[in-house]
Amino acid sequence: MEEPLVQNDQLEAINSDRSKRSTSSNGKFTKYLLLSLLVAAFGSAFQFGWSTAIFNTPSKVIEEFYRNVYKERNGEEMSDDLFNTYWSVTNGLLPFGGIFGGISSGFLGDYAGRKNGLLIVNIFVLISTVLNVISKFVKSYETIMVSRFFTGVYCGLFSGILPLYLSECPPKNLRGTVGTMNQLSIVFGILVANVLGLPELLGTEKLWPVLVAFSFIPALTHIFLLFFPESPKYLFMKRNDKLGAELALKKFRNGNELLVNEELDELEQEKEKLSLEPQVKWGDFLSKENLRRPLVVALVIQISQQFSGINAVIFYSTKIFENAGLTGSWPIYGTIIIGIVQILMTFVCMAIVDRAGRRILLLTGMIGMSVFSFILAFTRIWGEPGSWLNYMTVVAAIFYIVFFSIGPGAIPWLITSELFGSDSRGKATSLAVFINWFSNFIVTVSFPFIESAIGSYSFIVFGVLLIFFSVFMLLFVPETKNKTIEEIVDMFKRKTIFFPNSN
Numbered sequence: 001m002e003e004p005l006v007q008n009d010q011l012e013a014i015n016s017d018r019s020k021r022s023t024s025s026n027g028k029f030t031k032y033l034l035l036s037l038l039v040a041a042f043g044s045a046f047q048f049g050w051s052t053a054i055f056n057t058p059s060k061v062i063e064e065f066y067r068n069v070y071k072e073r074n075g076e077e078m079s080d081d082l083f084n085t086y087w088s089v090t091n092g093l094l095p096f097g098g099i100f101g102g103i104s105s106g107f108l109g110d111y112a113g114r115k116n117g118l119l120i121v122n123i124f125v126l127i128s129t130v131l132n133v134i135s136k137f138v139k140s141y142e143t144i145m146v147s148r149f150f151t152g153v154y155c156g157l158f159s160g161i162l163p164l165y166l167s168e169c170p171p172k173n174l175r176g177t178v179g180t181m182n183q184l185s186i187v188f189g190i191l192v193a194n195v196l197g198l199p200e201l202l203g204t205e206k207l208w209p210v211l212v213a214f215s216f217i218p219a220l221t222h223i224f225l226l227f228f229p230e231s232p233k234y235l236f237m238k239r240n241d242k243l244g245a246e247l248a249l250k251k252f253r254n255g256n257e258l259l260v261n262e263e264l265d266e267l268e269q270e271k272e273k274l275s276l277e278p279q280v281k282w283g284d285f286l287s288k289e290n291l292r293r294p295l296v297v298a299l300v301i302q303i304s305q306q307f308s309g310i311n312a313v314i315f316y317s318t319k320i321f322e323n324a325g326l327t328g329s330w331p332i333y334g335t336i337i338i339g340i341v342q343i344l345m346t347f348v349c350m351a352i353v354d355r356a357g358r359r360i361l362l363l364t365g366m367i368g369m370s371v372f373s374f375i376l377a378f379t380r381i382w383g384e385p386g387s388w389l390n391y392m393t394v395v396a397a398i399f400y401i402v403f404f405s406i407g408p409g410a411i412p413w414l415i416t417s418e419l420f421g422s423d424s425r426g427k428a429t430s431l432a433v434f435i436n437w438f439s440n441f442i443v444t445v446s447f448p449f450i451e452s453a454i455g456s457y458s459f460i461v462f463g464v465l466l467i468f469f470s471v472f473m474l475l476f477v478p479e480t481k482n483k484t485i486e487e488i489v490d491m492f493k494r495k496t497i498f499f500p501n502s503n
Contacts, residue, residue, distance in 0.1 A: 027171020030254040036228035037178055040165050041185040043222035044118055044158040047125065047215065049189025051151045052094065054132075054212055057194045057332055058203030063087065065205075066141045090145050092445045097152020098159070098437030105160020106430030110238060114165035114231040118222060121161070124154035125219045132212035152437070159413070160433040164425065167417040168233040169252055171259060173482055176353035179414030184346045187405070189218075191339035198332065236267045237274075237422035266484060270421065273486065280424040285431070293492045294419040297476055298432045301362070301412045304469035306439035308369055309462030310404050312447050313376070313397055314338070320397050334394070338401050345405030357481040358415050361407035362473050368403030370466035372396045373459045380456035412436070418480040419488060 055062050066086060070078040078086075101124075108117045131147035163182055170178045197203040202211035229235075229248035236245035245267065249260045285291045314335075321334035353361060375396040379389045412432075420428040450458045478491050 026173050027253065027256075027259055029170075029174065030252065032228075032254065033170060033252040036225070036252070037166060037169065037181060039221060039224045039228065040115075040118060040162060041181045043218045043225070044121075044162040045182045045185030046189040046192075047218040048155045048158050049186035049191075050193045050218065051125075051128070051155060051189075051215060053190040053193040054197065054215075056190075056335070057197035058199070058208050058211065061199075061203060061205055061208055062144070065136065065208075069139050069141050072139065086141065086145075088445070088448065090141075090148055092441065093145055093148040094152040094155070095437050095441035095444050097149040098156035099152075099434060099441060101153040101156020101158075102160055102433030102435075102437045103156075103430050105157045105433050106426035106428070108157060109161040109164050109429070110426040113238075114161060114168065114234050115225050115228065116230070117161045118158070118165065119225060121154050121157045122219045122222055124150050124157070125215060128154065129213065129215040129219070132215070133209050136209045156433060156437050159436070160429050163413040163417045164234075164429060165231055167414065168231040171253070171263065172484065173354060175418065176358065176414060176481060177350050179417075180346060180350040180353055180410040182413050183405075183410030184343065184350060187339060187342040187346055187409070191336065191343060194332075194336050194339055199329065232263070233267060233422060236264075237271055270485060274421060274423050277423070280427065282427060284424075285428070290489060290492050291420075291424055291428075294488075295428055295431065297478075298416040298419055298428060299435045300469070300472055301415060301477065302432050302436040303439050304366065304466075304472075305408050305412045306436060306443050307462070307465050308366070308404065308408060308469070309373060309443075309459060309466075310408075311440065311443050312451075312458065312462065313400055317397060320393050338398065341398055341401050342405050342409070345402050346410060349406050349410050353411070353414075354481060357479045358407075358411050358418075359473065359477050359479045362411050362415075362477060363407070363470060365403045365405075365407030365409075365411075366466055366470040366473055368406070369400055369408065370463050370470060372400040372403065373463035373466055376400065377456055377459035377463065380459070415477075415480055418483075418485070419478075421485045421489060 063083070066083060067078045070082075105117075108120065111117075112120055128147045128150035131143045131150065135141065135143040135147070163179065166178050166182060167175055195201070196211055196214070197208075202208065229251055230244070232245040232248040232252065235241040235248060242264075246260065246264060249263055253259050253263075280291065285295050317335045317338055318331045321331035349361060376393060379393040379396060382389055416429060416432045417425060447458070450461070454461075478488065480488055483491075
């Protein structure tokens with residue numbers, strides 16, 4: 001029994017020494033690093049946001065397309081019940097496809113690589129875009145439905161692989177800032193899709209095929225990834241390509257030898273440690289506590305993002321502005337304002353995540369969302385047409401989005417990749433993304449029925465869930481800011497998770 005204790009003492013000493021040496025230099029954004037990350041994020045996360053929101057503002061035009069095609073085929077009007085069924089299926093197929101893409105993302109990211117994995121996903125982008133474009137000309141809403149499934153597949157793949165690339169390329173003191181690029185690109189994609197989908201621009205009966213064809217642009221942007229290196233960590237840990245990892249680090253760090261050597265040393269020691277342990281299998285996430293505990297944390301964080309009610313608020317945003325007395329296209333403009341607020345607050349998150357830390361931003365966001373969920377519920381329950389409470393509903397919706405953007409929007413994708421070592425990160429990310437999309441599917445499909453059954457009280461349900469998630473974050477989520485993976489894993493092993501800042 002003495003030998004393991006000695007090994008543990010030696011490991012702690014090594015970790016402590018490495019932690020001290022890592023503070024001797026801080027990584028900075030180089031032009032090469034920043035450009036590679038922007039290309040990866042624009043081609044993936046922007047595509048994600050764009051594709052999910054592409055039918056938001058021109059929804060009435062697409063709805064009319066469904067009805068006209070049905071009438072031409074059957075010689076009669078489509079009933080509202082049948083249309084609602086078709087429209088629900090169309091919306092539900094996106095998160096359903098995301099489930100398949102999410103669970104496959106870790107395998108593709110490990111097998112093909114982070115960079116090549118992102119490039120391969122564009123096959124599904126091309127399939128989906130072609131189906132969307134031709135649907136009007138072949139007069140088939142079924143092609144739109146199939147397209148939405150493929151859209152979900154590539155969004156699920158992107159949401160699993162991109163965070164791996166974003167977390168493994170920058171130095172650890174910039175991981176938080178870079179990680180928020182994912183969410184920033186998503187909300188920017190949503191905003192651009194909503195703006196271009198306005199009836200004054202491309203959201204018309206004639207031009208909506210042009211709108212959906214724009215998905216080709218982010219896909220083509222990914223071609224530039226061919227000129228950037230693969231993730232250094234992936235090359236070192238998965239491909240055993242130390243020279244390739246060193247060359248990639250030198251490019252990303254602009255030749256900073258001190259920083260390159262420190263990071264190579266960390267990778268070497270992580271690999272040494274992993275070589276002494278058996279290869280991680282899927283069953284290990286249930287049988288091994290040091291994997292099970294961070295997996296539970298990662299999964300609950302992903303569930304909390306979707307069951308916070310964020311999609312319900314976005315879904316109801318146009319209705320909120322209509323109830324506040326806005327008419328014509330102004331409710332749609334109100335939805336665009338919410339998108340602008342999301343972008344601005346995601347910039348705030350990007351600016352402070354590596355200073356404040358992940359855990360405090362998650363907690364702040366969850367608590368704030370809970371408060372404004374209850375306000376949304378009460379103002380909707382008691383508000384009447386023209387009432388001042390309707391304006392409070394608008395304010396509550398905006399502040400709800402503010403708190404979502406501060407933490408729960410960006411950090412779940414970032415922190416999941418930080419909780420696991422290279423041997424388990426791909427599989428753990430697959431499970432986390434799968435759960436995120438499965439939760440998204442449940443909320444998307446069930447919310448209209450919940451809203452129909454209990455109306456405005458639905459946001460009380462979200463408020464209660466957010467209280468539970470806040471307590472969970474407080475008790476179980478560790479702070480991963482500026483910590484090596486060995487320090488995070490050791491935190492779980494020593495069961496210091498209730499005291500995230502302990503040494």
